[in-house]
Amino acid sequence: xxxxxxxxxxxxxxxxxxxxxxxxxxxxxxxxxxxxxxxxxxxxxxxxxxxxxxxxxxxxxxxxxxxxxxxxxxxxxxxxxxxxxxxxxxxxxxxxxxxxxxxxxxxxxxxxxxxxxxxxxxxxxxxxxxxxxxxxxxxxxxxxxxxxxxxxxxxxxxxxxxxxxxxxxxxxxxxxxxxxxxxxxxxxxxxxxxxxxxxxxxxxxxxxxxxxxxxxxxxxxxxxxxxxxxxxxxxxxxxxx
Amino acid sequence: xxxxxxxxxxxxxxxxxxxxxxxxxxxxxxxxxxxxxxxxxxxxxxxxxxxxxxxxxxxxxxxxxxxxxxxxxxxxxxxxxxxxxxxxxxxxxxxxxxxxxxxxxxxxxxxxxxxxxxxxxxxxxxxxxxxxxxxxxxxxxxxxxxxxxxxxxxxxxxxxxxxxxxxxxxxxxxxxxxxxxxxxxxxxxxxxxxxxxxxxxxxxxxxxxxxxxxxxxxxxxxxxxxxxxxxxxxxxxxxxxxxxxxxxxxxxxxxxxxxxxxxxxxxxxxxxxxxxxxxxxxxxxxxxxxxxxxxxxxxxxxxxxxxxxxxxxxxxxxxxxxxxxxxx
Numbered sequence: 001x002x003x004x005x006x007x008x009x010x011x012x013x014x015x016x017x018x019x020x021x022x023x024x025x026x027x028x029x030x031x032x033x034x035x036x037x038x039x040x041x042x043x044x045x046x047x048x049x050x051x052x053x054x055x056x057x058x059x060x061x062x063x064x065x066x067x068x069x070x071x072x073x074x075x076x077x078x079x080x081x082x083x084x085x086x087x088x089x090x091x092x093x094x095x096x097x098x099x100x101x102x103x104x105x106x107x108x109x110x111x112x113x114x115x116x117x118x119x120x121x122x123x124x125x126x127x128x129x130x131x132x133x134x135x136x137x138x139x140x141x142x143x144x145x146x147x148x149x150x151x152x153x154x155x156x157x158x159x160x161x162x163x164x165x166x167x168x169x170x171x172x173x174x175x176x177x178x179x180x181x182x183x184x185x186x187x188x189x190x191x192x193x194x195x196x197x198x199x200x201x202x203x204x205x206x207x208x209x210x211x212x213x214x215x216x217x218x219x220x221x222x223x224x225x226x227x228x229x230x231x232x233x234x235x236x237x238x239x240x241x
Numbered sequence: 242x243x244x245x246x247x248x249x250x251x252x253x254x255x256x257x258x259x260x261x262x263x264x265x266x267x268x269x270x271x272x273x274x275x276x277x278x279x280x281x282x283x284x285x286x287x288x289x290x291x292x293x294x295x296x297x298x299x300x301x302x303x304x305x306x307x308x309x310x311x312x313x314x315x316x317x318x319x320x321x322x323x324x325x326x327x328x329x330x331x332x333x334x335x336x337x338x339x340x341x342x343x344x345x346x347x348x349x350x351x352x353x354x355x356x357x358x359x360x361x362x363x364x365x366x367x368x369x370x371x372x373x374x375x376x377x378x379x380x381x382x383x384x385x386x387x388x389x390x391x392x393x394x395x396x397x398x399x400x401x402x403x404x405x406x407x408x409x410x411x412x413x414x415x416x417x418x419x420x421x422x423x424x425x426x427x428x429x430x431x432x433x434x435x436x437x438x439x440x441x442x443x444x445x446x447x448x449x450x451x452x453x454x455x456x457x458x459x460x461x462x463x464x465x466x467x468x469x470x471x472x473x474x475x476x477x478x479x480x481x482x483x484x485x486x487x488x489x490x491x492x493x494x495x496x497x498x499x500x501x502x503x504x505x506x507x508x509x510x511x512x513x514x515x516x517x518x519x520x521x522x523x524x525x526x527x528x529x530x531x532x533x534x535x536x537x538x539x540x541x542x543x544x545x546x547x548x549x550x551x552x553x554x555x556x557x558x559x560x561x562x563x564x565x566x567x568x569x
Contacts, residue, residue, distance in 0.1 A: 051449060077451035085449070091442040098435045103450040130442075149450055 002065040004029050004153050004184045005050070010059035010069075012049040018057060019045040020208045027153070027201075030182035034195035034216055037205035038230060043188040044086055046205070047155045050186075051083045052076045064152065078105070082151030086158050088142040092131035096122050099130055099141055100148050108150030115144040118174055136167030143174070154178070154185040161190065172198075192230060196220040204229045263512045267415055271408075278407035279479075284519045285414040286475045289421055291499045291511035293468035298497075299506030300429060301461045302441035303354065306362050306493050307369030311342040311466040313488030314372065315473025318342070320389040320483040321382055329395040335417070335474045342470020343463050350462035354455060366490065373488045388484040392477060403479070410479035417475060421468055426508065428464070437461060441506075498537075502544055504551030513552050 003026050010023035019042045027033050035043045048054050050061060052073040061069040063079050071079070091099050100112050100122075116123035119140040125133065133141065139159055146154060159175065160168045172194070179185055179198055189195035196202055196216040204212040204219075212219070212229050219226055270281055290312050297303040315338035322328040322337055353364040376383045383389050396402040403409045428434055436457055439447045447454050477483050486492060495518075503514020521540055525533035548555035 053445070073445065073448040074451050074453060077449055083449050085446070089443055089446045089449075091439045091446070093438045093442055094435055098438075101432065102435050102439055102447075102452070105451050145450065 003027060003062075004031075004064060005186075006060075006062040006065075007050075008060050008062075010049065010061065011057040012054050012059075013045065013057065014054055016055075018208070019054075020049060022209055023059070024210070025203065027184060027186070029184055031201060032179045032183075032185045032187060032199040034192075034199040034202040035186060035188045035205060036192050036195060036202055036230065041205040042208040043205055044157055045208075047083070047157050047186065047188060050076075050155060051081060077149060080150075080152030082146035082149050082154045084139075084142050084146045084154070084156045084159055086161065088135075088138045090130035090133065090138050090141055090145075092129060095127050095129055096133070096137075096141055097126040099145055103145045103148040105149040110147040110150050112148070115147055118147075118177065119144055121170075134167075136163050136171065139163060139167075139171060140174070143171075147178075152184060154183055156185060156187045156189075158188055158190060160194075192226060193220065196226075260509075263509065264415075264419065271411055271415075275406065275408075278411045280519065280523055282407055282410040282414045282479050283476075284516050285411070285418050286472050286479065287496065287499065287519060288511050288515045289414075289418050289475065290469055290472035291496050291503070291515045292418075292422065292425060292508075293465040293472065294496050294500055295506065295508065295511050296425060296429075296465040296468070297462055298500065299510070300434065300437045300441065301458055302444075303458060303462060304358075304362055305365040306490070306497070307365035307367070308465075308469055308496060309488055309490070309492035310365075310369040310372040311346055311469035312473040312476075312492065313376065313483075313485075314345055314466075315339065315342045315470025316477045316483045316487040317376060317383055317389065317473075318470065319474035319477040320392045323393055323477075324389055324391040325382065329393055331394050331397050331413070331478050334394075334478065335471055338474030338477075339467045339471045342473070343467030346466020346469075347459065347463040350459040350466070354458045354462060366493075369488065369490060369493060373485060373490075376485055376488055383483070383485075386485060388482055390482055392481045392483065394478045394481060403481075407479070414475050414479065417471060421471065425468070429508065433457070433460075498541055500551075502541060502551055504553030507551070507553045510551050510553050517552060 005025060005027040007023055007025040011018060011021055013019040023046065025033070035046060037043050045054060049056065052071065056069045059069070060067055063076075063081065066079065068076050068079055077083070091102070094102065097112070100115055104112070121137060122140055122144055125137060130138070130141070143156070143159065156175065160171055163171065175187075176198055187195055187199055196219055199216045202212075202214065202216045202219050203210045212225075267285070271278070274281065290308075293311075294305075294308050297305055297308070318338040318341045319334040322334050328334060328337075349368050353361060353368065356364060377385055379385070394403055397409065397413055401409050401413070429437075436447070436452055439452065440454055440457060444454055473487060476487065499514040499518045500510060501514070502518055503512065504510030517540075518537065522533060522537055525536040529536065544551060544555070550557065
């Protein structure tokens with residue numbers, strides 16, 4: 001079976017400004033990848049590039065064997081990429097249910113009932129408008145909306161950012177459940193430990209380049225390497241593996 | 242499992258009592274103000290036109306300054322059918338006017354809706370100017386600057402003749418407005434309407450969930466153009482004349498003012514804004530024939546400064562205040 005995602009020699013950024021350099025990635029079906037790194041190293045740009053929000057200067061992106069790097073955003077979504085953006089970007093003038101139904105695409109595991117089962121809080125607030133939701137509810141809705149497209153690959157950009165601890169626990173359980181079910185996903189997360197615990201593989205970015213790649217469990221077990229990778233002044237001593 | 246999942250969108254939401262108010266007022270006006278039925282018919286026709294503008298500006302976020310083009314196309318289609326082809330049946334003219342305007346909306350929409358912001362405004366304005374110039378030059382068809390006369394309209398359904406007092410014109414315009422209002426309301430409360438709201442809220446995110454944003458915009462633009470065309474045909478039928486001003490930039494600006502006055506993206510903003518504008522215009526023009534525009538200007542400045550969301554927005558604030566006061 002073809003890899004869900006195959007990125008090769010990717011060079012991308014915003015307009016003429018290049019952020020990502022020499023990115024090579026491969027993600028097999030039912031695998032989850034953590035993208036780690038300090039602030040401003042290009043994690044969000046990587047997800048945005050996969051979704052089509054940036055300018056690709058070189059390299060290729062293939063999804064299930066099909067080249068997608070020149071496709072517009074809506075066609076990438078229709079190819080099977082579900083995106084949970086950092087800012088959640090809920091439609092404020094639509095209700096929870098409308099936010100979900102508007103994103104319904106394809107037949108598969110994810111129906112509105114399945115999303116309500118995953119996030120019962122959304123079922124309770126189905127008639128509330130997007131701008132009437134708390135941050136946690138918005139995040140549930142953002143994930144639910146991405147799932148409604150029955151994605152082959154789910155991109156999660158800091159889904160736990162800025163949320164109260166009690167909300168984080170609930171969302172973490174839901175994300176663990178999704179990844180446990182075998183959903184292929186890329187997770188960008190500030191808390192390296194949390195991300196590594198949930199994923200199979202990891203890459204660490206620095207200044208737009210991949211400086212480490214390997215098994216999540218391996219990196220989690222090696223706290224010195226992890227600390228070195230995420231501490232700016234110690235980067236120079238670590239060569240990419 | 243969740244046994245109850247609310248009905249899809251708002252399509253099934255029953256008509257609220259307040260939504261019947263415009264129709265009750267319109268019917269009451271027919272009996273209470275028999276001397277003002279011509280003005281009444283004009284108000285109803287312009288409500289239809291402003292409603293079509295609200296569909297593109299208020300619901301889809303397409304800013305246009307050339308909407309009068311479709312109104313004029315509808316008006317000239319009905320007029321030309323009658324004056325040059327002898328097709329005098331009003332419903333046939335109405336259908337033809339709506340279709341032609343819709344097709345022109347589709348054709349131009351495919352091109353102009355690829356742009357946004359100032360470029361879009363300028364392109365809509367340019368298309369309107371082109372239509373005006375075509376109508377001005379094609380004198381053998383349109384009558385040019387003198388306007389198209391010789392328009393005669395057969396009785397509606399073979400029975401209801403357009404009378405001098407404007408009774409038929411009023412009720413006919415009211416009936417057409419009612420049907421279109423119902424269709425627009427249903428459309429806005431359907432998944433189509435929800436997708437328009439999504440596009441207006443966040444176009445990029447809509448693309449991110451795989452929505453065909455451009456196709457949706459062209460669809461709504463064409464529908465809106467068709468409705469504007471219907472309004473244009475109604476004006477031709479009630480006046481039995483078409484002038485170049487039906488296509489002009491001034492009309493595009495005027496209907497935008499009516500919409501802002503009533504409240505953008507509110508469905509009923511078109512009703513209240515158009516009625517307020519045209520009644521104010523009528524009364525001010527009688528009392529101050531030279532300076533009536535000043536009065537309209539003051540009204541608009543007042544609403545813009547003190548009533549956010551137009552007259553409907555002001556009504557909302559007032560209701561909220563009353564509710565709070567009653568609770569206290």
